[in-house]
Amino acid sequence: MQPPRTPPSTPDELLERCHQIAGLTLGDLASMANVAIPDNLQRHKGWPGMLLELWLGATAGSKPQQDFPELGIELKTIPIDAALKPLETTYVCFAPLLPQPGVTWQTSSVRNKLQMVLWLPLEGDRQIPLAQRRVATGFLWTPTADDDRLLQQDWEELTELILLGNVEAITARHGNALHIRPKAANGSVLTDALDEEGNRIKTRPRGFYLRKTFTQNILAREFG
DNA sequence: TGATGATCATAA
DNA sequence: TTATGATCATCA
Numbered sequence: 001m002q003p004p005r006t007p008p009s010t011p012d013e014l015l016e017r018c019h020q021i022a023g024l025t026l027g028d029l030a031s032m033a034n035v036a037i038p039d040n041l042q043r044h045k046g047w048p049g050m051l052l053e054l055w056l057g058a059t060a061g062s063k064p065q066q067d068f069p070e071l072g073i074e075l076k077t078i079p080i081d082a083a084l085k086p087l088e089t090t091y092v093c094f095a096p097l098l099p100q101p102g103v104t105w106q107t108s109s110v111r112n113k114l115q116m117v118l119w120l121p122l123e124g125d126r127q128i129p130l131a132q133r134r135v136a137t138g139f140l141w142t143p144t145a146d147d148d149r150l151l152q153q154d155w156e157e158l159t160e161l162i163l164l165g166n167v168e169a170i171t172a173r174h175g176n177a178l179h180i181r182p183k184a185a186n187g188s189v190l191t192d193a194l195d196e197e198g199n200r201i202k203t204r205p206r207g208f209y210l211r212k213t214f215t216q217n218i219l220a221r222e223f224g
Numbered sequence: 225t226g227a228t229g230a231t232c233a234t235a236a
Numbered sequence: 237t238t239a240t241g242a243t244c245a246t247c248a
Contacts, residue, residue, distance in 0.1 A: 045232055046241025053241080063236095064239060079243080089227085091242060124243090172228045179228095186231060191238085204230090205238080212227090
């Protein structure tokens with residue numbers, strides 16, 4: 001088996017590709033794709049995600065849009081433990097720290113990214129050697145009305161804090177389903193934001209992340 | 225021990 | 237520089 005050379009034409013084709021790699025290990029997938037496998041993820045944090053993108057035919061590279069633009073589908077690998085519970089939060093996108101005229105929840109990057117997600121769970125316990133971690137069966141998810149309401153509440157609260165110049169007061173404790181944490185190579189990376197007087201300030205870039213309780217609920221609904 | 229805050233690699 | 241892919245690792 002080899003990675004596909006083209007993106008999937010339909011959601012069904014994407015799901016079919018998921019079924020073909022389900023149950024295989026990261027070692028299997030790496031060797032079949034002629035990709036070197038790192039000893040651990042300490043210096044290769046995005047490696048599983050990149051490998052699975054390759055195997056599902058996602059457009060490589062960094063673009064502020066979905067992984068499968070024609071299908072409107074975003075791919076998210078998610079590390080899980082033996083109880084099928086998430087081991088990590090899920091990064092969604094950067095949090096704009098300057099006013100974005102006209103942007104509401106309906107038109108936000110968060111909502112756009114999460115409209116339809118292909119969740120691809122994989123074994124993530126650090127005691128399992130990376131090469132031996134198995135991939136589960138990926139599945140498509142669209143937020144329910146309840147999901148959307150939860151996310152909207154958090155997004156609006158967090159966005160308001162940012163627009164009022166309180167970005168420095170935001171911690172990861174804000175938000176029930178969606179929260180904000182730093183997102184940068186290191187602490188010296190700075191970007192523009194506003195303080196309470198509307199003055200330009202420099203602060204660490206932030207990103208939106210899905211809490212584990214939220215993604216755990218998604219997985220529970222899928223796997224029972 | 226888990227969540228928060230910090231960090232690592234890479235592409236364009 | 238800012239985006240992608242995320243997980244690491246410290247500390248309450």
